[in-house]
Amino acid sequence: MANMGSETGVTTPKPTTQSSNPGNPWAPFAQRWSVWRHNTFNNMSETLATLYKRNSNGKLQQWRIWAEGGAYYTEEGIVNGKITRSKAHTCEGKNPGKANATTPEAQAIKEAKAKWEKKLATGYTTEASSVDSTGYREPMLAKKFEDYKAEVTYPVEVDQKLNGMRCNITAAGARSRKGKPIHTIPHVLKALAPAFKKHPHLFLDGELFNPVYQNNLNRLIELTSVIFQPKDLTRELLDESERIVQFHVYDGFTTEVDSQAAFVDRREVLRQLLQNVPSVHVLQSVRCTNETEVCEELAKTRKARKEGIIVRWGVCRYEFKRSKYLLKLKNFESDEFEIVAVEEGNGDWVGCAKRMILKLHKPVVARDGSTVTEFAANIDGTRQSLQRMWKNRMLLPGKLATVEFQEYSEWGVPLIPWVRCIREYE
Template sequence: MFRVCQAHFVKDGLAAMLCSKWTASKHDLLSQVREGKVSKLYCSPKFDGIRCVATLKGLYSRNRLKFDSCTHVHDDVCKLLKTPYLGFDPAKIMLDGELFFMGKDLPFEKIVSAVKKTSKHITPQDVKLQNKIKYHIFDMNLTADHFRKMPYIERMYHIQQMLKNAEKKGSLKNHCLLSVPIRSFRTQDELDNQLEGYLDRGMEGIVVRTPGGLYEPGKRSKGLMKYVPMMEEEFDIYDVKPGAGKFKGSLGSLCCVTSTGKKFFANPAVDEDMRKEWWKKRKNLIGKKATVKFTRYTVHGVPRFPSAKSIRNAGNKRV
């Protein structure tokens, strides 16, 4: 388990906006495009990195834990925000983006290892890895009252112009700040074509944005939607774990094994009644096959973000 530093909470209003699911809103939004209520929607790559919000005070996780690492990124963030631009107050800007390295030699697990260590535990090797990481900016929150209603497409324009302005003035010495590219689309087919291209380049998926979407700190917003394809495979169950808290007295997780012998836990993606039913017949689950949804295999050969949707011959409710 990686160590992280103690929480340093950001001021109210500087929490990250949370993603909702594209599949939950796509029919309504695509209908608005067809009817001319919205001219187009926008998409950008979803990086397989670490979500990071950045201010003059530091780099923070989505859960508002302050990172001790990637000082090269924060140095350039401070220079970017302090470079005069249209009278923006640098103390009232929060950048939102992803710490990521575009290359196969630094996968997600290594990025996490390098970024989430405290200054006490950072090694020269960690610093070497950190210096490869760039900050891909996909939004910003302007907390000054007269900027709170700024729509997404205007915020992206200003991010691009701020970066150009700072580069032109030679402010950014580490060259580690990038604006995430955006593309417009009008149909699901166009979005799927963009998604295929991003997946071919090693991205996790795609992010969909509405042109007029506001930045909603701490909220799961329809102005920020993720579209990540899921893999689905069957795995042998070798053990079960009990639930805790509200799941006490029901199944907590299935202990599964891959065909190569790698073990992992999969949380049940079923309702509470089915969790209880599976727990009652837990002895009979050993040796059966669970259908597991996950995003991809990690470098360690186990499914990432696994959830068990059904168990063969166990009386299932699929979700």
């Protein structure tokens, strides 16, 4: 077995130093192969540190992976608690007989490293002591109002539901909902620097959004994509980001007013701390005393063609998971579907993407008895963004498009669907 300490290593076969059959004419070749194989795997092996993060209950969780022979293993659990080890995940060599062929042992090393890097990219950290300052924790997510309205006690706090890109910001930087770093908003981080200097453990949960661009969401999502790495940043891109992208704060907490404090207290602290910070806006809640008033607030957003509202009730402590104390009401349905193809417009819209063919989550049977696996949706956006999409159309199949629609038909196909944006950040 591999070393079971705080770090994991990759074990490899030891070389054969002498032949067990001196009379075998192939023995010298076998010996050279054994030595080459050992040295190759030793060069490829590396130590993969144990990774840490906070789970949804606030407990410190650890995860590690190592390769052994032609397989890899993982261990995870609560620090100083129960640790669960996986069964062996066996690997097969790739491209046999070719110059880039790999052995099962090499493939196990490669796959273990890829999984370790994926964990690291989504908010895990190599130092347990730095989890709260550099690690990532999932934001608090909403459940459906209809499912819990019988439990709701009034009054409640109501916010507009924004349809930008979810973003958490700490002193370590900005991350997407799934924990991937966002590099294209240095103007927001610079504006927030004094707040983090005063409160190093400040946690901010919000949305990268601009109400002026709510009908051109694709461009805002493009600008905040996690695809952009530091090497990709240009002055032109950053200038456009500064002109368009704002950070709208939903929630957050500091050491003094922590995640267990009441929502109204957290919001007030954030409002005082972040007032007059450029490109940063703390949402303004409306207090509703009954369900009728909640429905009236929803109607206002419908009239303004906005997505819907968010309702917070009870103390509404900050939870790093979906919570029944954070509820959503939407004016229309929305979902993500895999892109199959992009179609060009005609007439004045030649050279622009105007329609997408999208894959249903599962085949459905239509009224005429035929099996339907795809549907078409028009695409929202400016002429410039649709021209850019058509130019890059070959890169889009397989990615996810966010589609808004009135409802599902009786046979399971979205009605009056519109593609609002292409999600590449999660």
